[in-house]
Each structure stands twice: as structure tokens, then as C-alpha cells.
Amino acid sequence: MLFHVRMDVNLPPAMPPEQAEELKRTERELAQRLQHEGQWRHLWRIAGQYANVSIFDVESVDALHTLLTSLPLFPYMQIQIMPLCRHPSSVRDSDA
Numbered sequence: 001m002l003f004h005v006r007m008d009v010n011l012p013p014a015m016p017p018e019q020a021e022e023l024k025r026t027e028r029e030l031a032q033r034l035q036h037e038g039q040w041r042h043l044w045r046i047a048g049q050y051a052n053v054s055i056f057d058v059e060s061v062d063a064l065h066t067l068l069t070s071l072p073l074f075p076y077m078q079i080q081i082m083p084l085c086r087h088p089s090s091v092r093d094s095d096a
């Protein structure tokens with residue numbers, strides 16, 4: 001199942017910089033592992049914002065929930081999810 005996910009990150013201004021850097025480092029490691037594994041298909045920065053749009057390819061809504069809640073930055077993100085299905089006019093298959 002494909003999902004379009006928008007994540008807006010809001011770290012508390014009072015968070016110590018070392019804690020913020022550690023969260024970002026562990027988030028990056030996990031995000032890159034999930035991209036290599038194929039579950040995190042796209043990861044794009046929204047220009048000018050501390051936010052991203054991503055495409056996830058996971059087994060189920062429960063799997064997406066488990067993945068998103070495992071992200072180190074999860075407690076500091078607003079997340080919007082759009083489930084995707086094939087458009088009848090699309091010339092691509094869902095693996096493209």
C-alpha cells in the first residue's frame with residue numbers, strides 16, 4: 001500500500017542542541033535504512049520549511065503507524081497521511 005505522508009517537524013526551542021543533533025542523526029540512520037529496504041520510497045524536503053513529503057510502501061495502515069511512531073522525531077512531528085491508489089489514467093505501474 002502506498003501512502004503520501006507530510007511531516008512537519010517542530011523541535012522545542014529549549015531543547016539542548018546536542019539532543020536535537022542526536023535525534024536528527026538517529027532519524028537519518030533509520031530513514032536511510034528504510035529507504036534501502038524499500039519501505040520509504042521517496043523523501044523530499046518542502047522548500048523553505050522544516051518539513052518533508054514522503055511516499056511509503058508498506059503492507060498495511062497498521063504497518064505505517066508502527067513505522068511512523070518508531071521515528072525518533074515522531075514526538076515532535078505533525079503528520080498528515082493520504083492513502084494512494086492507482087489512477088486509471090496513469091501510464092506508470094506502482095513500482096515506478
Ligand SMILES: O=C(O)CC1=CCC(=O)O1
Nearest residue numbers: 009027028031050051052
Ligand atoms: O528533516 C525532516 O524532514 C525529518 C526527517 C525525516 C527523515 C529524516 O532523516 O529527517
